[in-house]
Amino acid sequence: MKERDFKIYRGDDERGELVSYKCNVSEGMVVLDVIHKIQAHQANDLACRWNCKAGKCGSCSVEINGKPRLACMTRMNELEEDKTVVITPLKSFPVLKDIVTDVSWNYEQNQKIKPFTPSKKDTEKGFVMMQKDVDRVQHFRKCIECYLCQNMCHVIRDNEGKDKFAGPRYMTRLASLEMHPMDKADRIEDVKDVHGSGMCNITRCCTEVCPEEIQITDDAIIPLKERVVDRFYDPIMMLFRKLFGKKKETTS
Amino acid sequence: MTLTLGEFSMLDISGIKRLQFDVLVIGAGGAGLSAAISASQEKDIRVGLICKSLLGKAHTVMAEGGMAAALGNVDNRDDWKIHFRDTMRGGKMLNNWKMAEIHAKNAPKRVRELEHWGAVFDRTKDGLINQRNFGGHRYPRLAHVGDRTGLEMIRTLQDHGIHQGIDIQMECTALDILKDKSGKVSGIVCMYRETGEFIVFETKTLIFATGGAGKSWEVTSNSWEYTGDGYGMAYEAGAELIDMEFNQFHPTGMVWPPSVKGILVTEGVRGEGGILKNSEGKRFMFDYIPEKFANETADTEEEAARWLQGDKDARRPPELLTRDVVARAINTEVKAGRGSVHGGAYLDIATQRSAEDIKRKLPSMYHQFKVLAELDITKEPMEVGPTCHYFMGGIKVDAETSMTNVDGLFACGEAAGGMHGANRLGGNSLSDLLVFGNVSGVEASKYARKLKSIPKSDDEDIKRIIKSATSILNREKGNNPYLIHEDLQKNMQYNVGIIRTKDEIVDGISKIDDLKSQFKDVKAAGTSQFNPGWHEALALRNLLISSEAVAKSALLREESRGAHTREDFPSERKEWLEYNIINKKGKGGKMETIKEKRSNPDPELQRIANSSIEDLDKEVKLDHKK
Structure with missing residues (x-):
């Protein structure tokens, strides 16, 4: 003592x-x-x-x-x-x-995210999904919503950033939905426009403070940014989607 | 409305905030969220949900091992009948038969529903929901996500629930129930923790999903929220409490260092093959196999090892006996001087599984011991001992509607009693939350629809409730609420703990009386804004009611059954199987503790529960062929 x-x-x-x-x-x-x-x-x-x-x-x-x-x-x-x-x-x-x-701002960000939208590819025994296909989603779902990443994010620290960026916690949640094998909603446009993925400039402060050691930047934010780039800034992909549609359900 | 010193003597409540609901759920853990979601699916039902903490932080988050449901994904011999039989045997046949039936039949549907709302369970090789072994469950039955199943459940319900039009009020404490002149529920008075502002919710129904009262004991796996608020408020409103003597001590809580004593170590460790040893290195559980389970339990280490390898003919290791048995065994070993260095038993997974397996299947246990005890569970055994974990008893409800004896008051989850009898099987809680959360939401909506308008509350009742809360802040001086709570915890730990005797329980009850009179002069310093001292004092009333009900029921039940162990009455007594113990507020305001005769079970359910496992296995095989 x-x-x-x-x-x-x-x-x-x-x-x-x-x-x-x-x-x-x-x-x-x-x-x-x-x-x-x-x-x-x-x-x-x-x-x-x-x-x-x-x-x-x-x-x-x-x-x-x-x-x-x-x-x-x-x-x-x-x-x-x-x-x-x-x-x-x-x-x-x-x-x-x-x-x-007062962490209510975080709850407001969550509310803006399009919820999980189950695919109809269901069986009598529930969804059939292989473990390797859900590993990464499960890694994201370890998040305990402590908001340490939100607190550390310099975009959010600067108060004006709160209007523009949902923060690393919700990038992680978006990634977990987008990578869910049985989700059929499309959130890529929202990721860019509503949740502000462009605001993150990959300083990795969020990843450093995560008590669950989630690879927020590398596994969640960067892949989401890449999907945004593919969708909105890659002319070949844009043409492909015009021809074949963009919903996950139809392309996968 | 924030009240300061002096104002309360001429309390004017004309400006108080009032909100109206058809169904108002108190508590936002697994049961509360399930109840609110199911009510929100009903047409024209206004649903509210209030929670003491922030949304998503309730104690469900701590559940680790999984939720039991006879999906049959890993072993197709499983069936609701076998789940039902396991539940009844685990509960020492004292369970409410109908509730145990509803639970076993509906759990698979509810687990699949959760998957449809976004839960991502661990998978089998075929890509289905994986299921793990657990104490008392005949077949691998627990749908799980590593060892953080509760987090998956609460987050899924939360993220689904926020889009269902439910009015969610966070960090809001319920104080007491309001009723109209005829005795129907008409509302509840609450307080926002942040500001200390009071609010009246006027509602046709209340669903209590308020959890248990584990904070009555010193060594507990429960968080600060577990103060028996539901028990206290329901009791004050005239509801009956049932089976309160059955308090589950989970066999494996952390014992070292002192500051983390009681924190849960999941049963999943044993489900994944972990073994218990004493200081002599002996695997002692083989010495504690009850006769009733001898047929279904391995009697050699060799057979237990074969079972772990997946041999379907081998019987289960004795570490997976029910929680009451394992907790008492550890207690006995420690008392006999064969405990671990810090007074527990050794739980060893390191020699049973590869480091990689341990980290994959039990990641949060690995992390928890690494950080809090500076111990690597892939290399060394853990030290564990019993910790107060769960109330089998609770508010008495009707099995099919979840309604209490107070019109318009419903209860589900740990707050409700009956489903688990004298001892709950691990994994049956999370499934209980889903099944009866759903039932109560649907049934409360039905009840609400029958009422034309919200019953009328009496303003004098509202004033009385508010005055009783503010007097704690306003009195000049008085007793420290934290110290009263500490004394209560010590008292329950030593006098009404895991092993009980008449003399100790009698002492315990007189100490509770003493603490009740100290509570009358409890004083919280400071203002009404986010004041934990005040919150602690408000919770004390409910802790004291819960503890008194536990102690008085424990005194009356002169036998040992499941989690209730009387040293002076060491075995089960047949005549006691016919009774539940009920606590209710008597006419003079004193607690009445009475024996109540149980009703006769449905013969078919009785047949299933009493079948031999061989016969039932055969029967299920035929059922599945049909």
Whole structure:
């Protein structure tokens, strides 16, 4: 058991300050344990979000010493022992209170995505899809919606970007739908015009912070950009589609 | 409407926000989302859904192993009849027969429906939904996605649900039910966590999909949301709670380090071949095979190994016995001094499967141990011990409609009791959420359609509910809600835990009484905006009601059955099979705990459940030929 120093942001979007706390830390503790301990014994009204405490729900996203992390998966022993640990809210979203931010913008982006549209190629036993054909889709579907990628994306950090780009989380979701073997909707035009794939300039910051290690940039965003290019900027492909139609259902 | 100090004494609710619904679902995990989606498919039904957390974060997200459904994709000998028999035997025949039947018959349809809404399950070689083995299930039956099946389920329901015209209110806490003069549901008073603003939802029906009350114990796999809100509110409104003494302790929770104690280690580890060992290196589960399961369980390591290789004639390894059996076995080994370094058992998958297989089939377990315990499960055994996981009991509902004894109040998922009897099989929860979420959504819509208008609530009730919530903030000083909660958890852990005796339960009940009086003076510091201390205090009432119901039922049931183990009454007693225990609010406001005679089961269902497995296998083979 060792006493460690913490500074936690207290306040709202307009006013706030870093408040100092001391807390005894024992073996195996994660940053979320510290927050809970401070909440129970020193600051009952310290606002924080959490649920599963095992890196599966993506609720406790904060910035720890300036880095976007899940508080439940950040062990105290990986942070430098004699340095004060600074816990602040995600920078890209408005602060509601303390380290809780308003992430409703993300839910609005999701709402704009054309939902899964099942193909009629169904059997009595359900869809027939080979494992190798769904591996990548499953890789995308590991996403726990912690929004660390959204927070890190410089397009979204710059507030005006929020009108133009849905962000890496939703590029990943779009990719998972577009690559689903049994989905028949077409979202490529939306990817370009509604969700703003062109805004991403592939700096890979999102991939670096993903706690699920999803290859957001390489596996999701770049392939989507390529499909947009094929559709809208490749004259041979455009002619091909004119002749043979563009729906997945008919071309595949 | 945000209330500050002083205002509450002359509470004016004329400006309070009110919204109207036909069906309002409380809780947005698997059951709540399913219920809301099925109600939204009904014509002219206004559907609302409220959740305490953000959408998509409910505890369903933590479910790992899979959802049980007799699809027969991996072993075509499977059938709803065998699933039903497994469920009844796992529940020690105390299950509601009709619910277990509806569940087993409808699970396959609901799983396929989920696939049609976008879920991407792991596949068999033929490209069908893959199914894995699990404790108590005769055949590989659990549709799964690695070890993150719950995430797949909740995300699929969420992404489908947001396009069905459902009014979704996030981070909104339900406080209490409103009823009209005749006793029909007329609404519910809620509070937005962000602002502390109160809101009245006026509704013809309420569906409680509020989960359990696992947060009553110290070592639990449950998140902060699991405070028995549904039990508490339903009880206060006059609904009956059934089977509350049956609390499932999952055999494998993490035991080290202390801060993660209780976090779930999926049964999928054993489903994929993981074995349990004690400190002497002995594979001890062979010593704990109950007589009833001896015919269907391997009795040598050699046979268990053959089973893992896919030999259809070999019997299942004893690690895959039902959860109550495995949890008690670990508990016994630890008590006998043969526990692991930190007081659990060793769960070893490293010697049973290749590192590559482990990482592919159990990726989040691999990740969880790597980060939280600095342990590589492809190389070393895990340390595991029992953790409070699930309430078999809950709000008593009608099997076919999911309605409670309060007109207009429905319940489904973990919030409802009866389906799982004395012990739930792993994988039967996720399928339960889908099946009964669907039933309650359809049935609540039917009920709502019969009412011309929303029953009228009494403003005085609304004021009373709001005053009781704000008094926690407004009192000058009082008891710290976090500390009351900690005391309750310790009390339940030691007095009403996995092994119970009369003396301890009696102590436990008197401690709960003591905590109830401390709760009367609970004080939350700070304002009403996003104030976890206040939220904690509001949840305490429901935790205390749930805990009291558990303890009183546990005291009354003088036998050991399934997850309820009485050291002073060590075996099942035939006469107790005839009774459920019911808790309800008595006339004087005190909790009444009574024995209620169970109704006679349908003879055909009884025949199936009591058939020998050989006979039932033959029967199913004939059925399938037809």
